[in-house]
Amino acid sequence: MDDRATSSRVRSALSTNPEYKFDLVNVVTFKGEVQLSGFVNAKAQKSTAGDIAKNVEGVKQVANNITVKE
Numbered sequence: 001m002d003d004r005a006t007s008s009r010v011r012s013a014l015s016t017n018p019e020y021k022f023d024l025v026n027v028v029t030f031k032g033e034v035q036l037s038g039f040v041n042a043k044a045q046k047s048t049a050g051d052i053a054k055n056v057e058g059v060k061q062v063a064n065n066i067t068v069k070e
Contacts, residue, residue: 032060
């Protein structure tokens with residue numbers, strides 16, 4: 001799988017989530033491992049972003065490094 005295509009699919013999945021838009025989340029993929037970084041407002045958003053990314057085609061593993069704003 002192409003890492004750029006995988007990143008694009010993850011970004012698309014995050015942006016189409018009806019509850020959160022994840023505008024401040026960055027996605028980087030290397031050899032099928034997706035790294036999420038950036039900022040969200042709640043722990044539930046961080047968890048949801050990780051779950052969404054895990055279910056995208058081509059994703060082998062997710063490193064959820066998103067920071068929750070205080």
